[in-house]
Amino acid sequence: MGRNTFRNIIIAIIVIASISIGIKKFDLLGLESPETIRNTAQLNQNVVSSRMTYGRFLEYLEMGWVKQVDLYDNSRNAIIQASSPELGNRPQTIRVEIPVGASQLIQKLKEYNIDFDAHPAERKNLFISLASNIILPILFISGLIYFFQNSENLGGTSGPSPMNLGKSTARFERRPDTGITFKDIAGIDEAKGEFEEIVSFLKEPEKYTIVGAKIPKGILLVGPPGTGKTLLAKAIANEADVPFFSVAGSEFVEMFIGIGAARVRDLFKKASENAPCIVFIDEIDAVGRERGAGVGGGNDEREQTLNQLLTEMDGFKENKGVIVVGATNRVDILDAALLRPGRFDRQVTVNLPDRLGRVEILKVHARNKPLSDDVSLVQLANRTPGFSGADLANLLNEAAILATRYKKSKITKKEVNEAADRIIGGIAGTPLEDTKNKRLIAYHEVGHAITGTVLKSHDELEKITLTPRGGAKGLTWFTPNEDQTLLSRAALLARIIATLGGRAAEQVVFGEPEITTGASSDLQQVTNLARQMVTRFGMSNIGPMALEDENTGQVFLGGNMTSGSEYAENIADRIDDEVCKIINYCEQKAIEIISDNRVIIDLIVEKLLDVETMDGDEFRKLLTTYTVLPNKNTPYQSKFN
Incomplete structure (x- = not known):
């Protein structure tokens, strides 16, 4: 018997039981029974x-308007024949529900000389009575339980059934084929090396156990x-x-106590049962958050799951x-017991x-994409500091979409640059008309x-452009020569000066x-940066002195951290004074640079x-006709005190 056939049988039993129970309920509620309906139809x-x-x-x-009365359902319902002057003495058939306890009705009918007749209720077969009252309800309940327990196996919905709330929702693959190998992973060689060692341990455990090594129980990706x-x-x-x-951390947490x-x-x-095996818990912070910080005094469902x-x-x-392999981008909120060795x-x-x-x-994601000879992945990598692997994959995909839009068979430098601009600055808007506002924006960006x-x-x-992107009417992009993990005081001052260059x-x-x-x-950026330099x-x-925590923004008072925003001994005023000094100096430096290059600015703007x-x-070529450009490898010497 096939699964679908068995499922249909279960559904049929449930339907029959429902009809039987429904008929019984009609009788119990005093509604019209089939016998009453048949007798009424004969009128x-x-x-x-x-x-x-x-x-x-x-x-x-x-x-004296009642002519005849027929009693049904053990005198609980009556159908009367009557005629009244109110309706022109026209014969009527009227139904009346007799309330429980109206025992004097027969006596009244005799007293008023009314012709009446009582119709007995239909006697049911004993087997039918047992089936409708006992057997079918039991089958109905049993069918529901079996149906919900096997809803997934019988071709039901893919979601968890009510009877299986405590079952794990993890996806299981005995021999997974994800289509991803270590050759498809680049840019994170250290992390890849750790996992290659785990794979080696699973394939050749004797090589490690001979020296007493044990396989790690858990690896947390952060x-x-x-x-x-x-x-x-x-x-x-x-x-x-x-x-x-494989399972997501959020799939463990439910509103019902104990389900997680x-x-x-x-x-x-x-x-x-399937060891050796790997259990991957994605976004483990959904269930592994530090205990004691939840609702219910540390006794809520999430903490019990943890x-x-x-x-x-x-x-x-x-x-x-x-x-167990876990992944999270919020390791700071995980419980300390979860992070210890042994877990x-x-x-x-x-x-x-x-x-x-x-x-x-970029080389990995460009394998199946036809790139033109003018596309340099090295230059693209230089232009995209701070991009993650997902960002780079999205960049090349956007370039491929643009190439299709322009009906090209290869991805050229134009599409790659446009895709980078879209991701960094937003979708390009309509160019502004040559008005006073556009000229002012041009001077601002050239500044x-x-x-x-x-x-x-x-x-x-x-690059410098007047094409609107996102909320900006014009944009100026700078690209570092190398990844800047550490910034000097001179570099921070240079950023503030350049940011104020537009206003200058x-x-x-x-x-x-x-x-x-x-x-x-621009003013918000320089104020924030100058304040960080001070605090x-x-x-x-x-x-x-560190006056604020870099991650939380909390301030330090007397060597202790507090969530307040006030400092001791007028330190807040001193901070504001130092911030103002930095910004004022940088503003004067920006005005000085703009004034010194006033002539070439007009040429570049045009x-x-x-x-x-x-x-x-092209910008630097124009600028060198008037100004000697510095060697960027030589640090900027600030005279700020």
């Missing part, structure tokens, strides 16, 4: 039918979103060639051969790729470009009254208004 169809209350029926009796944590899990699932369980812990137990029970997870990973009962023995940090890593990642170009410690100019150009060219609101975001980096006359977009090489 003259030409006679008007209506309903009447019992009190009105008694009034009809007293008035890093920003998009850096390849889940991709690593897919690779190890494919390379290890052992049973693989039951799912954890069921998951590790299945994993133990307690069960801790026990299963390293409790009294040991799970041999089960490797997660290794914590692998998957950082954003460096320049060489970005080149390798950024010139100040950044002449400063020794600033990044190189990549407005002030020098158009005068103080014509300064616009276009620099509002976090110790780059002010206050001294090398050129920019004509071409809309100018790359860094």
Whole structure:
């Protein structure tokens, strides 16, 4: 018997039982039974039918308007024949419901000389009575239980059935084929090396056990979103060639008490039965958050689930051969008991790729894409600092979509650059008309470009454009020569000066009254950066002191951290003074640079208004006709005190 056939039989039993129980309910509620319906159908169809209350029926009796009465359902219902002057003495068939306890009705009918007849209820067969009252309800309930327990096997919905809430929802693959190998992973060589060792342990355990080594129980992948944590899990699932369980941390947490812990137990029970195997828990912070911070005094459902997870990973009962791989980008909120050796023995940090890593990642994602000869992946990697592997994959995919839009058979440099611009700055808008606003925006952007170009410690100019992107009417991009993990005081000052260069150009060219609101975001950036120099980096006359926590923004008072925003002993005023000194100095430096290059600015603006977009090489070529550009390899010497 096929699964679908059996399922249909179960459904048929449920339907029959429902009908039987429904008929019984009609009888119990005093509604029309089949016998009543049949008798009523035999009445003259030409006679008007209506309903009447019992009190009105008694009034009809007293008035002598009732001619005949038929009693049904053990005198619980009556159908009367009556005629009243109110309706022109026209014969009527009226139904009346007799209330319980109306025992004097027969006596009244005799008293008023009414012709009446009582119709007995239909006697039911004993077997039918037993079937409808006992057997079918039992079958109905049993069918429902069986149906819900086997809804997935019988072709039902894919979601968990009500009877299986405690079962693990992890996806299981005995021999996973994810299509991802270690060759498809680039830019995170350190993390890949850790997993290659785990795969080697699973394939050749004797090589490690001979020296007393034990396989790690857990590996925790930590890093920003998009850096390849889940991709690593897919690779190890494919390379290890052992049973693989994958589940999201949020799938353990339910509103019902005990469901999450039951799912954890069921998951590790299945994993133990298939050992050696790998269990991958994505976004483990959903269930592994530090205990004591939840609702209910540390006794909520999520914490009970975490307690069960801790026990299963390293409790009294040991799970041999089960490797747990977790992934999160919020390791700081995980419970300390979850991070200790014996549970997660290794914590692998998957950082954003460096320049060489970005080149390798771009090569991986460019394998199946026809690139033109003018596309340089090295240049693209230089232009995309801070991009994750997912960002780079999306960039090349956007370039391929643009090439299809332009009906090209290969991806050219134009599509790659446009895709990068879309991701960094947003979708291009309609170019502005040649008006006063457009000219002012041109001077503003050229101000950024010139100040950044002449400063020794600033990044190189990549591009300047007047094409609106996102919320910006114009953009100026700078590209660092190398990944800047550490920034000097000179580099920070150079960034503030270049950011204020746009406003300085407005002030020098158009005068103080014509300064616009276009620099509002620039002012927010420089204020934030200058404040960090004072409170976090110790780059002010206050001294090398950390006055704010870099991650939380909390302030330090007397050596202790507090969530407040007030400082002791007028320190807040000193911070504000130092911030103002830094910003004022940088503003004067920006105005000085703009004033020194006032002549060439007009030439560059006219050129920019004509071409809309100018790359860094062309800009520097124009600027060198008037100004000697510094060697960017020589640090900028600040005179700020």
